[in-house]
Amino acid sequence: xxxxxxxxxxxxxxxxxxxxxxxxxxxxxxxxxxxxxxxxxxxxxxxxxxxxxxxxxxxxxxxxxxxxxxxxxxxxxxxxxxxxxxxxxxxxxxxxxxxxxxxxxxxxxxxx
Amino acid sequence: xxxxxxxxxxxxxxxxxxxxxxxxxxxxxxxxxxxxxxxxxxxxxxxxxxxxxxxxxxxxxxxxxxxxxxxxxxxxxxxxxxxxxxxxxxxxxxxxxxxxxxxxxxxxxxxxxxxxxxxxxxxxxxxxxxxxxxxxxxxxxxxxxxxxxxxxxxxxxxxxxxxxxxxxxxxxxxxxxxxxxxxxxxxxxxxxxxxxxxxxxxxxxxxxxxxxxxxxxxxxxxxxxxxxxxxxxx
Numbered sequence: 417x418x419x420x421x422x423x424x425x426x427x428x429x430x431x432x433x434x435x436x437x438x439x440x441x442x443x444x445x446x447x448x449x450x451x452x453x454x455x456x457x458x459x460x461x462x463x464x465x466x467x468x469x470x471x472x473x474x475x476x477x478x479x480x481x482x483x484x485x486x487x488x489x490x491x492x493x494x495x496x497x498x499x500x501x502x503x504x505x506x507x508x509x510x511x512x513x514x515x516x517x518x519x520x521x522x523x524x525x526x527x528x
Numbered sequence: 529x530x531x532x533x534x535x536x537x538x539x540x541x542x543x544x545x546x547x548x549x550x551x552x553x554x555x556x557x558x559x560x561x562x563x564x565x566x567x568x569x570x571x572x573x574x575x576x577x578x579x580x581x582x583x584x585x586x587x588x589x590x591x592x593x594x595x596x597x598x599x600x601x602x603x604x605x606x607x608x609x610x611x612x613x614x615x616x617x618x619x620x621x622x623x624x625x626x627x628x629x630x631x632x633x634x635x636x637x638x639x640x641x642x643x644x645x646x647x648x649x650x651x652x653x654x655x656x657x658x659x660x661x662x663x664x665x666x667x668x669x670x671x672x673x674x675x676x677x678x679x680x681x682x683x684x685x686x687x688x689x690x691x692x693x694x695x696x697x698x699x700x701x702x703x704x705x706x707x708x709x710x711x712x713x714x715x716x717x718x719x720x721x722x723x724x725x726x727x728x729x730x731x732x733x734x735x736x737x738x739x740x741x742x743x744x745x746x747x748x749x750x751x752x753x754x755x756x757x758x759x760x761x762x
Contacts, residue, residue: 421685422595423734425734425737425738426685426734426735426738429732429734496732496747497732497751497755498754501745501748501751501752
């Protein structure tokens, strides 16, 4: 007797939730990396070498997408809840995903 | 000859199970027609609710292939999957038996949300003229046609996660009253819908809007309540 979990705006909410969880998991790794700078330039540079590898660059593409889609999806909800209602929320949600993908692609083309 | 429909129907209480039936397929058949055929021809003990059969009373809603539907206006052809219908009682409400649920929590929450009219005048006062083109009246009109079927309540993830949450229907009704210029209960209503289990619990998944058979938009009403609650003076 599970409820309905198929429509587009529910999937947009799921994407927002998953991207938020993944970004929360990434943040400690990010801070650990930044923390290496306190130990000195060599420690940080040693770790930054990893960012030149293809798998990490692909992961960065994914991170930029997650960040962009979480930001855009969050802004959609904030506008929905705090301003006069606008119809076409499915279009806004789809646009948020599309714009986020373009942003991630632009980033990917720049670093790869 | 058209193949019969394969229909699985929930039997018993919360710990029940599905029972299979074969029902003759007919043109322009609604899901309620199917349930009624089972009760009249296969098993007279099947419990289900209906009254008007024309989408006005809101009593025949149930889960159809996992989605909440008003069964009197849901044609089999539009909801059937792989030649099968799986029918269950409405989600998020206690099962009484078979396809009937206890609507008490649903209507108790209408009371908790102050979703009832608080008169501001007596019978001796003039009947006020309500202009149809004001923003408040348009907001009330857009949300007022709810038939209390419980489809939005069954579709809502927040209700499923938080049994204390008032739910889309009660909050939608509260919003129509906030916009009713004859009503004098806005202050206590906003307090009621802003507390524990109130409108700020809504995650705006918009399943209520996606499934409302009357094409209402409770998410819009709840967003309105959120704004009104924030704007209200303490």
